Amino acid sequence: MAILLRDLLRHSPEFRIGAVLLAFVLLLSVLASFSPYPPESVYVVPPDVPPSLTYWFGTTSRGQDVFWQLSFAIRNTLLFGCTVALISRLFALVIGLISGYKGGWIDRALMSVNDTFIVIPLLPILVLFYFVMRDRISWLMLALIMACFGWAYDARLIRSVVMSLKAREFTQTSLFSGMSTRQILTEEHLPYVMPIVFSTTMNNMVWSIGLEVTLAVLGFTDINTPTIGGMIYWANQHTAMVAGIWWWIAFPTITVVMAFIGLFLLALSANAYIDPRSRLWSVGEAS
């Protein structure tokens, strides 16, 4: 793992840029612990102050310091993405490994369901869910629901990797040496699937954070927990753009875009590292 990170840092410009962007975002989210104001309090500072030395990112019309508010928001948003990604990894791994390894009608049935989940437009369903639950919807509940929908694409990827592994010789050897299916899956195949899981985790976080921002902006989440989407929601409620309070929207947007591009570049460079064919592309720099 350490060697992998070293190689990526040294030789992949995408990984370097991604890592730097994410480092900034992570640093900001860690600062949340040092905030002088609790995140829910309003009118703790003078409202509508533009960025200055006292208030680096300005203050909101609700009397909050944008900088500290943003650090809470990005922390919650990233946590949300991680939660969805981790839970949906479990589904994706289980379905992908079983489907790829078992084959036959189990594979066909699982993939039919899988493709259904890929195709169904999720946003209207989430909106319907919010409509029914209203204020009872919590942060964790939304994460759980999105995890239930967010595994399908990655399960398909993992399945295809397992299918190619299955054809290889060592699987047969393990099979003949009397290992159980569970043993083969966890001991022989999991190490090969892990890099894919890493890159899909990053992509899944991009996906779930994007959806969360979208829902929050519309006010279809728990808007009292500060998140990036929630900040933009409140800014829109106070017509910040029209009123010229641009910093209220600009800084959350820049931060979340940095997070998106950072995560995506990490996934991309991990994929390039796994794919042997990409070796040919880097030849130009060799000699």
Place this chain on the structure above:
Amino acid sequence: MSGYLAYVGRRLGQFLLVVFIGVNIAYVVTHASPIDPVEQSISAVTSFGNTSPGAIEQMRNSLRELYGLSGTPVEQYLLFWKRILRADFGPSMSAFPTPVGTLIGRALPWTAGLLAVSTIVAWGLGNLLGGLAGYYRQSRGLKLMGVIAMGLHPIPYYILAMLLLIVFGFLWPVLPISGGSAMNLPQTWTPEFVLSVLQHAILPALSLILIGMGSWFLGMRSLVSNVLAEDFVVYAELAGVRSWRILTSYVMRNALVPQVTGLAMSLGGIFNGAVITEKVFGYPGLGSLLVDAVYAGDYGLVLGVTTISILGVSIGVLAIDLLYPLLDPRVKVS
């Protein structure tokens, strides 16, 4: 021929499964609620005042049926399906007594048009440029385009739509930023109306196209790099076939095959993007209708738009699936 029929049968089966699971999810979601949504909705509507008692009763009945709160669970479930199959979601509460079906029928052409045009443009342009970028790897312009695509692709639709709105609405106000056409024009096929519709569609379409193009561009570029190493491409090069012909008929033609599957798979995601983009630009399609229905507490409308969305996206996927054999002759045997 029988191979093609078997293929069509499989795709039709998948289509029915998607619709079935989608509607069931809608059923479970609406029935998981611990509160009585009917009374809640009714009280939300009546709090605005002046609705006749008869109208309220009619609403209550159709809502009870949709929520399926009367009868045994089996009856409830069957009633729910019956309503959906007839596309009968009762009268809208926010626009009483207009039926939900009429509202959806009005919004549908806007969304279908916006989605069709922007998806086809994004897919076509993204694949063309991505294909060129994979083939001419040394070109600086195409490399730069790759960097831009990497930056654009991961950004969610909402953020990009908002950025375009800020740029073209506040900083450099040259394009209409709200609505589907100018308010003062009658909705008839006059040149002024068509022009106005096109102008209003530019920004919503642009946000959908920019993000979509980024992902098709990146996908096609890496596919082309892989196809380039295939024997049939090397063979055609050794035969001195002209490079433009190799690029189009050999490389891109083969790389397009997985991109078509990819298009079918991402249709749901693209629809999600259209919902939010419409809301940002006040575009009079299904997305705006859905969001406004939530704000107005219009249960029948929310359920109706959700179901029609699932159905519409599935039909789009089915259409792509049925056209797929034109591009890949191999499906007929496998």
Place this chain on the structure above:
Amino acid sequence: MRANVQQPHAPQDAQPILWVRDLQAHYRTSHFGVRRGVKAVDGVSFAVRRGEIYGLAGESSSGKTTLIKSIAGAIRPPLEIVGGSVEFAFLPGYGGLHRAPPVDVARIRWRHLSYIMQGSMNVLNPVRRVESAFVDFAYPHIGGSRKQFEQQVVAHLARVRLDPSVLAAFPHELSGGMRQRATLALATICRPDFIIADEPTTALDVVVQKEVLGMIRSIQRETGSSVLFVTHDMGVHAHITDRLAIMYAGRLVEEAATAEIFRNPLHPYTRHLISSLPRIGDDTPREGLGGSPPNLADPPPGCRFHPRCPLATEICKREVPAMLEADTGHRVACFAVNQGARA
């Protein structure tokens, strides 16, 4: 009984059509900091005469495929030509397709130089009909009306016993043998001067293999083309080639008329190849060769065969043996064999 060897029928004194001189082709890669250099072809020289079938034999990973890629000008990274030259009589003065102007290369491709590629499964575009390959590959060189061209294609397909209906088929609808014959027809329809055939029959079953070999032979006799025939299968070489070169770890080790090689193999590696051929009525166990072919990223110094050679001496570990003529038309690169010649 040795394997049945045909007599060479190409004139021994015919002019060469291809000269390869001291060709060196290496792979250079760099992936996340891991650099590799593989000397796949390292100083190979030979000439192919007009009208002959010149065989090239060797194990997989001996550099055969790299050698013919370099000759055919199919050079793309990470493959690089590091030194030496390749000269065709129909493209003089450049020292290789990779150095000639693209216009000239496009002109001679298929018209003068065609190619039968390894693995018939995937050499035809899977999403287009077979006919389109004929149109793309041959029509620009043959010209005339489309109708005439079509007639010519149908007539040529008859030579490889294919029905005209294959033209309307997609590659996946044909059997492996049919595909290989279609490729053969595609490679010979322009009556090229030189055909490179890379393992053209390896993937086929024995009966089909024999049929296809017969077709290659008969078309070659009719058109007078030269063929560079590459396969690891010594039995196939015995059946079809006029002269034969043996390759080991990126270098040639022996070259002579095919009959001569089978009758009188001089290099210890060639002897091993021939003695391991199965013969009818011979039950004596085959002695294996110790060790395995060297890793070309880090080949042994001196003669690359010395770690496995039963005749190896001190000099073999230090110096590279040159290809020297041991007999008329019989060259071999081995210190043990060439001792007489050196003195």
